[in-house]
Amino acid sequence: MIHLHxxxxxxxxxxxxxxxxxxxxIEIGCGGTILRLAAQYxxxxxxxxxxxxxxxxxxxxxxxxSLFVGPTALRGPLLKTFPDGFLPFVGAEVxxxxxxxxxxxSPDVIFTHYRSDAHQDHRxxxxxxxxxxxxxxxxxxxxxxxxxxxxxxSVFVPLPPKVSQxxxxxxxxxxxxQHSKRWFEEETLLSLMRLRGMECHAPSGYAExxxxxxxxx
Numbered sequence: 444m445i446h447l448h449x450x451x452x453x454x455x456x457x458x459x460x461x462x463x464x465x466x467x468x469i470e471i472g473c474g475g476t477i478l479r480l481a482a483q484y485x486x487x488x489x490x491x492x493x494x495x496x497x498x499x500x501x502x503x504x505x506x507x508x509s510l511f512v513g514p515t516a517l518r519g520p521l522l523k524t525f526p527d528g529f530l531p532f533v534g535a536e537v538x539x540x541x542x543x544x545x546x547x548x549s550p551d552v553i554f555t556h557y558r559s560d561a562h563q564d565h566r567x568x569x570x571x572x573x574x575x576x577x578x579x580x581x582x583x584x585x586x587x588x589x590x591x592x593x594x595x596x597s598v599f600v601p602l603p604p605k606v607s608q609x610x611x612x613x614x615x616x617x618x619x620x621q622h623s624k625r626w627f628e629e630e631t632l633l634s635l636m637r638l639r640g641m642e643c644h645a646p647s648g649y650a651e652x653x654x655x656x657x658x659x660x
Contacts, residue, residue, distance in 0.1 A: 449484065449552065456486030460550035462572060464564040465527060466496045466504040467618045470511060472584030473554045474610040475602040475636065475651045477511050482606075490548045491520040494537060494568060495527045499620050507617035518548075530564040537567065541575040550579055557583040557654055561590035573656075582653040587626060587635050596652035599643035607636050607649040 449457055459480065463469035469477075469491065480487055489512045496504045501522055508520050523540060525533055555572040556565035565586065572581060585593055602610075611632045621627045639645075639652040 449480070456488050457484050457552065458488055458490065458548060458550045460490045460544070460548055460553045460576075461492065462553065462555040462568055463493045464495055464530060464556060464562070464568045466493055466500040466522075467507065467614065467621060468556065468565070468586060469493070469554065469584075470507050470610070470614050470617070471632065472556070472586055473582075473651055473653070474511055474614065475606050475649075476554070476600045476653075478606050478609060479600065479602060481512060481516060487516060488518055489516055490518045490544075490550065492523075492540070492544065493520060494523045494530060494540070495525050495564065496522040497524050497527065500618075503618050503620060507613065510613040510617055528564060530567045534567060538571055541571045545575050550576070553579055553581045554653075555581060555583055557585050557592075557594070558656075559592065559594060559654075560586065561588065561592040562586070580655075580658070582655055584651070584653055585635075587631055589626065593635075594654065596639070596654050598653040598655045599639060599645070599650045600653070601640065601643060601645035601647060601650045602636065604647050604649060607633065607647070610636075 461469045491508050493504050504522055530537055553572060553576055556569040558569040560566050569583060582598060611629050615629060636649045636651060640648045640650040643650050
């Protein structure tokens with residue numbers, strides 16, 4: 444197994460773009476990795492974009508990002524109000540947001556949705572990420588759901604138990620509107636990280652996993 448380190452050298456901080464279709468997607472998909480990167484690279488900057496944060500979910504999204512990223516490291520969050528479940532049908536407007544993003548940030552790494560995700564909103568964000576950012580390192584995260592669309596990821600980020608627990612606690616605190624969903628439970632989130640931790644032989648037993656289609660060494 445090859446271990447890579449994100450280090451630009453010098454004083455320049457990593458520029459990290461986090462894209463999520465819905466208010467809790469980034470946190471569920473890569474929240475542990477964000478916590479680890481923030482601790483490991485204190486100078487990194489997170490650009491945070493959520494495309495559907497309607498009603499109470501806007502306040503939840505703002506609270507969530509404050510739990511994962513400190514104010515000095517955060518750019519945003521940029522919270523849009525596109526209708527949940529209908530992003531492909533307002534694709535031109537969503538595409539316009541991406542066109543603005545490519546002129547305002549040149550990230551070292553981008554976290555976005557898995558291109559084979561069963562949710563139509565997730566797929567659109569993934570497709571537009573690749574369409575917009577053609578010379579960047581893109582890592583696609585996974586979201587557990589009823590569809591059973593989890594695949595075989597190729598990039599793993601081991602997480603200390605403390606970070607795994609911190610991620611789960613922050614998600615449960617930040618998104619009370621989702622507690623009625625049967626899958627939205629601590630055990631679900633921990634189980635996926637435990638599975639990925641087993642697959643990459645993480646010392647702690649926990650990890651987040653990503654799909655990487657292009658990697659230039």
